[in-house]
Amino acid sequence: MKMFEYMGKELFAKYGLPVPKGRMAKTPEEAAQIAAEIGGPCVVKSQVLSGKRGKAGGIKFPNTPEEAKKAAEEVLSMTIQGLPVECVLVEEKLKIDKELYMSITIDGSAKQAVMIASAYGGMDIEEQPEEYIIKKHIDPELGMHPFFARDVVRRMGIPLNGPHGKEIVKIVQTLYKICKEKDAELVEINPLVFSGDRVIAADSKVTIDEDAMFRMVDLPFVEDKSPAERAAKDLGLSFVELDGDIAVMANGAGITMGTLDTLQAFGGTPRNFLDCGGGTGREATAKALDILLNLQPKGLFINIFGGITRCDDVANAFKDVYEARGGFPVPVVIRLVGTNQDAGREILRSIGVEAFDFMQDAARRIIELVR
Amino acid sequence: MAIIIDENTNVLVMGITGRQASFHTKQMLAYGTKIVAGCTPGKGGQEVEGIPVYNTVREACEKHRIDASVIFVPAAGTKDAALENLEAGIKVVVIVTEGVPVYDEIDIVAYAKRKGAYVLGPNTFGIVSGGKCKMGIPPNQYFVEGDVGVVARSGTLTYEIVGNLTANGLGQSTVVGMGGDRAVGLTFVDVLKMFEKDDQTKAVVMIGEIGGNNEEIAAEYIKEMTKPVVAFIAGKSAPPGKRMGHAGAIIERGKGTYQGKVEALTAAGAKVAPLPFEVPALIKEALGRK
Numbered sequence: 001m002k003m004f005e006y007m008g009k010e011l012f013a014k015y016g017l018p019v020p021k022g023r024m025a026k027t028p029e030e031a032a033q034i035a036a037e038i039g040g041p042c043v044v045k046s047q048v049l050s051g052k053r054g055k056a057g058g059i060k061f062p063n064t065p066e067e068a069k070k071a072a073e074e075v076l077s078m079t080i081q082g083l084p085v086e087c088v089l090v091e092e093k094l095k096i097d098k099e100l101y102m103s104i105t106i107d108g109s110a111k112q113a114v115m116i117a118s119a120y121g122g123m124d125i126e127e128q129p130e131e132y133i134i135k136k137h138i139d140p141e142l143g144m145h146p147f148f149a150r151d152v153v154r155r156m157g158i159p160l161n162g163p164h165g166k167e168i169v170k171i172v173q174t175l176y177k178i179c180k181e182k183d184a185e186l187v188e189i190n191p192l193v194f195s196g197d198r199v200i201a202a203d204s205k206v207t208i209d210e211d212a213m214f215r216m217v218d219l220p221f222v223e224d225k226s227p228a229e230r231a232a233k234d235l236g237l238s239f240v241e242l243d244g245d246i247a248v249m250a251n252g253a254g255i256t257m258g259t260l261d262t263l264q265a266f267g268g269t270p271r272n273f274l275d276c277g278g279g280t281g282r283e284a285t286a287k288a289l290d291i292l293l294n295l296q297p298k299g300l301f302i303n304i305f306g307g308i309t310r311c312d313d314v315a316n317a318f319k320d321v322y323e324a325r326g327g328f329p330v331p332v333v334i335r336l337v338g339t340n341q342d343a344g345r346e347i348l349r350s351i352g353v354e355a356f357d358f359m360q361d362a363a364r365r366i367i368e369l370v371r
Numbered sequence: 372m373a374i375i376i377d378e379n380t381n382v383l384v385m386g387i388t389g390r391q392a393s394f395h396t397k398q399m400l401a402y403g404t405k406i407v408a409g410c411t412p413g414k415g416g417q418e419v420e421g422i423p424v425y426n427t428v429r430e431a432c433e434k435h436r437i438d439a440s441v442i443f444v445p446a447a448g449t450k451d452a453a454l455e456n457l458e459a460g461i462k463v464v465v466i467v468t469e470g471v472p473v474y475d476e477i478d479i480v481a482y483a484k485r486k487g488a489y490v491l492g493p494n495t496f497g498i499v500s501g502g503k504c505k506m507g508i509p510p511n512q513y514f515v516e517g518d519v520g521v522v523a524r525s526g527t528l529t530y531e532i533v534g535n536l537t538a539n540g541l542g543q544s545t546v547v548g549m550g551g552d553r554a555v556g557l558t559f560v561d562v563l564k565m566f567e568k569d570d571q572t573k574a575v576v577m578i579g580e581i582g583g584n585n586e587e588i589a590a591e592y593i594k595e596m597t598k599p600v601v602a603f604i605a606g607k608s609a610p611p612g613k614r615m616g617h618a619g620a621i622i623e624r625g626k627g628t629y630q631g632k633v634e635a636l637t638a639a640g641a642k643v644a645p646l647p648f649e650v651p652a653l654i655k656e657a658l659g660r661k
Contacts, residue, residue, distance in 0.1 A: 108554060111555075140474075179474070211471060211472045215447070253525055254578070255525065273609075305510075305534070307509050307530055358648065
């Protein structure tokens with residue numbers, strides 16, 4: 001789950017990390033009010049989940065409350081990479097002496113969290129050569145300690161006994177504390193800036209592990225799913241909209257991708273990715289079928305290889321939707337094998353549907369039918 | 372021989388009294404798995420399918436020799452359950468549960484390393500040594516004894532490919548599910564090394580998917596292997612930047628692409644099947660069988 005910059009900065013502030021003076025505004029009037037409180041040159045930043053805000057004109061630098069109002073008016077009417085701007089962050093304009101980079105994320109290959117830092121941060125961090133990027137894994141059994149942070153500071157080439165060095169040692173440790181306490185799979189500050197003697201987080205990017213939502217009660221998030229994707233997520237399913245014409249349901253991420261690959265190899269185009277695996281029951285499966293039919297595809301392809309998913313649950317869900325709708329509006333092909341296969345096929349036969357044994361045969365059939 | 376588990380493996384089922392666990396306990400017993408104990412805190416003294424249930428893993432270990440455990444508890448309790456089994460000295464822990472927070476996974480995997488234990492998962496279908504022992508949730512009828520080793524991240528896709536192998540007269544030595552999550556216990560290289568040493572295994576099927584760099588790392592080891600490897604990589608048709616279901620399946624910053632993985636594997640001498648049902652023919656070709 002992602003956060004807007006201002007949400008991330010509010011989280012940083014709670015942990016004592018230095019952030020610029022300012023706050024979020026939803027109207028030009030609020031923006032002017034905040035600018036007046038700051039009492040000097042400001043920055044008005046669009047709050048969208050996109051990394052290209054500056055280049056899109058979504059960041060402005062007003063000098064007075066009046067200018068801030070105008071800047072906010074403009075930015076609040078913008079759409080950046082397809083995302084409408086619904087709020088802005090108004091904060092003090094920083095004198096920037098130097099831009100650095102700092103983040104902690106998960107390295108799946110190493111099975112550890114990893115600290116990534118660079119003395120050369122800012123917009124072009126991805127183009128920096130490897131030798132300017134410091135990567136240091138965090139041993140989960142050892143945890144975070146001051147010596148770890150001191151080594152990061154040394155490798156960034158920043159004097160440890162200066163005001164900046166001491167502050168960064170604190171920031172490194174705090175970032176890991178946030179990761180662990182808030183189950184953050186990414187905490188990023190880019191840029192972290194030197195402004196006189198101060199070190200300030202001029203931006204924030206925070207992503208919380210979706211699987212840890214059950215123990216996160218007090219955090220705000222941004223909805224970044226389409227309504228259909230959200231409906232599927234609420235059923236515990238994984239769904240992604242694509243732009244083809246055959247709606248697809250399969251059970252398991254791998255086989256769902258394999259199903260899309262097979263359809264595409266045979267000349268079909270998938271309308272979506274829908275993984276209804278993991279023992280999804282009859283009712284949720286029926287609702288998932290409704291989500292797919294509501295996409296108004298040209299055909300529906302169901303590919304189930306039951307393990308923890310039971311074929312009779314899927315067949316019953318299929319029958320429920322069939323009966324509730326008085327049949328299906330588009331051609332449907334179902335391949336159904338695995339756990340409780342015979343019971344599932346018997347249920348399908350009762351409504352005149354014969355299941356396929358093999359994915360490749362079923363995939364060819366649905367493509368023929370939608371042509 | 373088979374790898375990791377065989378007909379002599381004594382198994383404990385963690386969370387055995389739950390709906391999924393009791394259903395799959397029955398299925399595992401039907402496959403021939405030697406389940407000797409179950410554990411659900413607070414349900415000690417009961418029986419599930421004739422298997423005694425204990426309150427703690429330590430108590431089960433006092434009454435039985437336990438070689439491996441399979442965990443079916445909800446995500447919020449998985450870290451505690453996994454650590455309990457590892458702390459009790461069990462050397463193979465299979466974690467079926469999906470949706471485990473990634474920092475919990477990191478802690479489980481780190482502790483297993485310290486204890487010298489194998490962790491399969493989280494989010495794995497489990498492991499089957501053909502005809503000998505099944506731990507986890509795959510449908511029984513497709514897994515038969517033979518000489519093909521299979522290693523995979525993703526469950527149902529594995530059933531698909533194993534089903535095709537079996538339909539083509541190719542049984543399996545062991546089918547290993549590493550788990551679909553970001554931080555899991557084993558890597559492709561760990562499992563490929565075991566297959567390379569295993570007498571029963573004559574060829575290996577590796578089932579990967581887009582995202583991450585585990586397939587590329589595996590390709591480096593495949594160069595040294597004497598046994599043939601056939602791979603399938605899921606996600607050729609996936610658009611970049613979209614997370615397709617589980618953590619493995621996301622391409623970021625041009626890394627972990629289908630093309631990159633296929634090139635690395637092909638250069639290492641592995642054969643890559645473009646579609647799942649094309650795997651058996653490539654295995655037969657590699658083994659010189661018709």
